[in-house]
Amino acid sequence: MGTVNIKSFSELKHVSCQTPKHHMKPFELANTWAYQHWREQKLDAYPNHVTELVVDVNDINCLTPIERAALQRCCRKTNMVIYRSQQALVAKDGLQVVCASFGLNRLDKNLYADQEGISALQVSTQQRKYDYIPYSENAIKWHTDGYYNELDAKIRAMVLHCVSPARQGGENTLLDHEVVYLLMRDANPGYIAALMQADVMTIPANIEDGKEIRAAQTGPVFSIDQLSGDLQMRYTSRTRSIHWKRDNMVQSAVRCLEDLLMSDLPAIFTYRLSPNEGILSNNVLHSRTAFKNGPHATEQRLIYRARYYDRIRGTSVFDAQ
Ligand SMILES: [Fe+2]
Numbered sequence: 507m508g509t510v511n512i513k514s515f516s517e518l519k520h521v522s523c524q525t526p527k528h529h530m531k532p533f534e535l536a537n538t539w540a541y542q543h544w545r546e547q548k549l550d551a552y553p554n555h556v557t558e559l560v561v562d563v564n565d566i567n568c569l570t571p572i573e574r575a576a577l578q579r580c581c582r583k584t585n586m587v588i589y590r591s592q593q594a595l596v597a598k599d600g601l602q603v604v605c606a607s608f609g610l611n612r613l614d615k616n617l618y619a620d621q622e623g624i625s626a627l628q629v630s631t632q633q634r635k636y637d638y639i640p641y642s643e644n645a646i647k648w649h650t651d652g653y654y655n656e657l658d659a660k661i662r663a664m665v666l667h668c669v670s671p672a673r674q675g676g677e678n679t680l681l682d683h684e685v686v687y688l689l690m691r692d693a694n695p696g697y698i699a700a701l702m703q704a705d706v707m708t709i710p711a712n713i714e715d716g717k718e719i720r721a722a723q724t725g726p727v728f729s730i731d732q733l734s735g736d737l738q739m740r741y742t743s744r745t746r747s748i749h750w751k752r753d754n755m756v757q758s759a760v761r762c763l764e765d766l767l768m769s770d771l772p773a774i775f776t777y778r779l780s781p782n783e784g785i786l787s788n789n790v791l792h793s794r795t796a797f798k799n800g801p802h803a804t805e806q807r808l809i810y811r812a813r814y815y816d817r818i819r820g821t822s823v824f825d826a827q
Pocket of ligand 1: 649650651792
């Protein structure tokens with residue numbers, strides 16, 4: 507797999523002039539031409555070191571058009587970018603202003619987000635909150651955000667901003683979900699078909715003190731946004747109570763995905779956020795290592811997190827072509 511037939515490639519260019527873009531969705535399995543065209547571009551100069559994802563900006567509160575374009579360009583390639591700001595974020599709400607300048611407006615208000623919808627991820631002393639791993643010092647396995655959301659509330663973008671890191675640990679690993687799709691489709695298109703099934707993965711209901719605070723959610727791992735043609739991924743490596751469809755191809759696909767996530771793929775990036783740094787992403791796969799806070803405020807991990815139903819503007823699959 508992997509070589510692109512030059513003749514069909516030029517034919518594709520011809521077709522793309524005449525065919526409406528929404529007919530060229532590369533993530534649809536039947537669309538081999540569009541997929542090969544997209545694949546070729548995706549792999550061309552794809553970063554293989556995390557430093558290639560870092561963009562320096564002077565003031566995150568007030569990005570220049572050149573800085574914003576550089577951030578967008580990186581996101582268009584890899585679905586993520588790490589900004590490194592000289593100036594601190596003026597306030598927690600300021601993150602919403604930054605995000606809005608990238609077309610991110612529809613915030614997901616999850617269980618512990620404040621009224622603005624931004625979560626302050628820090629170790630909580632409240633027992634109920636501590637039970638949720640993001641608010642503890644424990645490691646978080648690979649996942650995309652909102653994998654338990656209802657299907658009409660998909661998280662398309664996820665933003666993290668670091669106010670202060672832990673004394674030790676708390677690194678993020680990041681992997682572009684489009685790269686995962688590409689590698690799995692190359693390995694066996696049947697894996698993609700299996701993981702696109704509407705009943706392939708069920709997340710159990712969230713029950714606290716005998717009361718259901720979130721219903722069970724069944725849905726696909728990979729799905730295609732019908733309007734934009736963009737790929738979305740819903741996944742968690744957590745194994746407790748996750749129910750996978752009983753089907754041989756599904757089991758093989760899940761194993762293939764787990765192997766990829768455990769591998770030393772150069773596209774798996776590891777980064778430990780420092781103060782005034784953050785990650786803008788189209789909800790790529792990510793995980794976090796365990797950490798240890800120190801006694802001083804500057805050694806206590808505090809991360810602001812915002813989740814959106816929107817995708818980062820200018821980073822759609824058709825913007826990349
Ligand atoms: Fe997350």
